[in-house]
Amino acid sequence: MLHPNLQVSKEGDDFPVDIDVARMSELVKGMLDEDNDDDEDTEIPLPNVKAAVLRKVIEFCQHHKGEPMTEIEKPLKSARMGEVVQKWYADFVNVEQVLLFELILAANYMDIKPLLDLTCATVASMIKGKTPEEIRKNVQYCK
Amino acid sequence: MSSLDSLPRSILTSSILSYSTSGDLLGIRASSKALHDIVQDEDSELWRLALIRDFKFQRGTDCLQAIHPPPININEEHLGSPQVPFLRTGDVFAARSHFESWKNWRRLNLAYHVSGIKVDEMILDCDEGQFIVGPYFLRAASLWAKVEHWCNSDASGRAGDDILSSLTPGRAYLLPPTDCPPINTAAFQAIYSFYAGQDEGVMKTRSALPVSAVAMERLPESFNPYTGLFGGYRAYDIVSSSRWLEPDLDLLSQGKLRVSTDDRNLITVVDFNDISDVVGEAGADTDASEPGCGQIFFVHPDRSSGHMRRKIATPTEHGVKTTDLDGGFVEDLNDPTEGRDSLLRYFEEHAHRLHAQLYEVGDMSPVRGREMMALVRWPTTRDTLKCSRAVTRGVEIVASAVYSPFMYVHWRLYFDNAIGLTRISHLTPKVYPRVEEVRGDGIIGKYPKLFEGHANNYEGERFGDLQPMERVDGQFVYQSCTDGQFQGKMSGSLQFQPGSIIDASGDVFDAEVKSFPLQYPDFYY
Numbered sequence: 001m002l003h004p005n006l007q008v009s010k011e012g013d014d015f016p017v018d019i020d021v022a023r024m025s026e027l028v029k030g031m032l033d034e035d036n037d038d039d040e041d042t043e044i045p046l047p048n049v050k051a052a053v054l055r056k057v058i059e060f061c062q063h064h065k066g067e068p069m070t071e072i073e074k075p076l077k078s079a080r081m082g083e084v085v086q087k088w089y090a091d092f093v094n095v096e097q098v099l100l101f102e103l104i105l106a107a108n109y110m111d112i113k114p115l116l117d118l119t120c121a122t123v124a125s126m127i128k129g130k131t132p133e134e135i136r137k138n139v140q141y142c143k
Numbered sequence: 144m145s146s147l148d149s150l151p152r153s154i155l156t157s158s159i160l161s162y163s164t165s166g167d168l169l170g171i172r173a174s175s176k177a178l179h180d181i182v183q184d185e186d187s188e189l190w191r192l193a194l195i196r197d198f199k200f201q202r203g204t205d206c207l208q209a210i211h212p213p214p215i216n217i218n219e220e221h222l223g224s225p226q227v228p229f230l231r232t233g234d235v236f237a238a239r240s241h242f243e244s245w246k247n248w249r250r251l252n253l254a255y256h257v258s259g260i261k262v263d264e265m266i267l268d269c270d271e272g273q274f275i276v277g278p279y280f281l282r283a284a285s286l287w288a289k290v291e292h293w294c295n296s297d298a299s300g301r302a303g304d305d306i307l308s309s310l311t312p313g314r315a316y317l318l319p320p321t322d323c324p325p326i327n328t329a330a331f332q333a334i335y336s337f338y339a340g341q342d343e344g345v346m347k348t349r350s351a352l353p354v355s356a357v358a359m360e361r362l363p364e365s366f367n368p369y370t371g372l373f374g375g376y377r378a379y380d381i382v383s384s385s386r387w388l389e390p391d392l393d394l395l396s397q398g399k400l401r402v403s404t405d406d407r408n409l410i411t412v413v414d415f416n417d418i419s420d421v422v423g424e425a426g427a428d429t430d431a432s433e434p435g436c437g438q439i440f441f442v443h444p445d446r447s448s449g450h451m452r453r454k455i456a457t458p459t460e461h462g463v464k465t466t467d468l469d470g471g472f473v474e475d476l477n478d479p480t481e482g483r484d485s486l487l488r489y490f491e492e493h494a495h496r497l498h499a500q501l502y503e504v505g506d507m508s509p510v511r512g513r514e515m516m517a518l519v520r521w522p523t524t525r526d527t528l529k530c531s532r533a534v535t536r537g538v539e540i541v542a543s544a545v546y547s548p549f550m551y552v553h554w555r556l557y558f559d560n561a562i563g564l565t566r567i568s569h570l571t572p573k574v575y576p577r578v579e580e581v582r583g584d585g586i587i588g589k590y591p592k593l594f595e596g597h598a599n600n601y602e603g604e605r606f607g608d609l610q611p612m613e614r615v616d617g618q619f620v621y622q623s624c625t626d627g628q629f630q631g632k633m634s635g636s637l638q639f640q641p642g643s644i645i646d647a648s649g650d651v652f653d654a655e656v657k658s659f660p661l662q663y664p665d666f667y668y
Binding site: 121 | 147154166170174
């Protein structure tokens with residue numbers, strides 16, 4: 001069934017998504033299951049997620065339906081995500097650190113395991129093989 | 144905010160860092176105060192996982208047990224036996240945090256791989272594939288502690304002291320590069336870190352052991368070739384003595400292992416190389432065709448599977464011939480290491496038997512009047528599975544069997560002679576499950592098999608010099624053997640004549656021999 005559902009972000013923007021894509025989020029799935037109204041377009045409020053981030057999350061979920069992400073081995077075999085996961089996904093996380101961290105928080109909040117795994121593995125890849133000095137400079141902006 | 148410590152801690156520790164190696168963890172720990180504190184706080188999560196990942200600790204078990212690592216020993220010379228063992232059983236301790244435990248295992252791992260290497264070959268850190276298996280080392284420490292305890296106890300007496308002093312110091316064996324996965328030799332490495340075999344002792348003599356009283360008198364008081372760690376037993380003039388030999392490093396590195404045999408002794412050798420390259424040197428008057436003479440029994444981890452194989456190597460005129468033996472090891476199919484700890488279980492079983500005093504020490508001397516105390520592998524009455532005991536009219540008969548590699552099951556009946564009875568050897572054993580009943584007269588002799596109506600008056604070396612009518616006090620042993628076909632139980636009775644045959648003081652009676660097992664053992668020493 002392909003009822004479009006609306007996911008509403010923090011700023012109030014609407015993002016229509018197919019129900020099976022939306023259900024990749026355990027949080028959304030839970031909300032939909034509670035609300036037994038299948039016929040109408042359901043609005044899912046997501047006040048914790050910014051529009052730009054939600055857009056990326058939906059992009060991930062939509063792609064995942066067609067090409068499921070491979071399991072990322074622990075510990076990471078390589079510091080290059082391209083060697084660890086499919087190309088599309090490696091490119092997907094090739095973003096600024098700020099956005100990456102927001103994606104982590106969104107994946108955690110919305111409970112989307114593959115996205116959480118991918119984003120966390122990416123952070124781990126940024127740490128891998130680095131000296132403490134490099135870690136402090138590149139990944140940790142605090143004292 | 145986009146710093147690591149701004150993320151929820153659970154995400155950092157459970158998700159992000161689950162993709163990191165221990166090396167990365169150390170880097171994070173050192174990068175900033177905030178991250179240092181997080182890593183420190185999450186000790187049981189992060190460093191416990193590191194112990195599980197790096198040193199193969201099992202989930203849900205205590206990972207705080209560690210071993211104090213020896214100082215990293217960089218030698219100019221890298222051959223020769225050390226004077227000091229690599230590890231001691233007393234080095235095991237309980238760490239206060241998982242991080243402390245991990246640090247000690249890491250140092251031990253490094254010391255293991257660095258010891259004995261020349262300065263210019265020194266490595267600074269180990270690859271992931273080179274990590275030692277922590278739990279194996281802990282198990283080895285535990286089993287050796289039991290062995291030491293037994294050797295030092297009163298129960299083991301002189302034999303225990305001799306065995307302990309014959310053990311050579313353990314060392315860090317760096318095995319030659321092979322296609323054998325390191326996990327298959329991990330148990331070997333753990334065991335041999337504490338002790339590395341027994342010294343040759345009197346095994347240096349290659350001539351037949353003297354068995355006559357006259358020859359014995361010429362030997363020093365302390366002469367005792369039967370101080371094998373795995374003990375042995377006597378069957379008349381044949382002695383089974385299992386000594387744990389030190390691997391010869393020179394030959395080891397060439398993929399060969401030399402053993403020397405002593406006549407009429409079985410030697411246990413633990414070997415991890417391909418024993419088709421065994422070079423054997425038999426005693427001068429070894430008769431290779433006679434069972435029990437000059438043969439070498441090996442315990443040998445299979446390189447590809449890590450499972451234990453037992454083999455016999457027989458010196459022949461064409462070189463050394465090796466044969467596989469079946470059975471004798473319990474393989475635990477539920478073992479997560481898939482049986483690769485079978486060498487450990489072999490040693491653990493023996494250490495358990497010593498500790499539980501399932502064996503006793505006794506005199507293995509082939510002649511009377513000259514004591515040679517050794518670990519005797521006949522099960523004692525404490526081993527209720529393998530040993531039976533029955534008392535009839537004051538006669539206690541203790542019965543048990545041992546299995547020899549030549550497919551005989553030696554059994555013996557052991558009873559006190561001090562109450563003025565003469566034994567008539569009417570033995571009516573029943574062997575189950577074939578329910579074979581044999582009656583016979585005078586069945587004392589050299590490996591008599593039990594056949595109906597068979598008689599043999601040969602009494603064996605020990606009492607060969609008895610005078611007629613001479614009484615011998617003490618415990619009397621009657622032994623025989625069956626071939627490997629008899630698997631099951633034996634029971635029966637022995638007939639006794641109070642007084643003597645000539646001067647009877649009472650009626651003949653039958654004393655019970657309670658059922659005892661005749662079977663292939665779970666562990667074969």
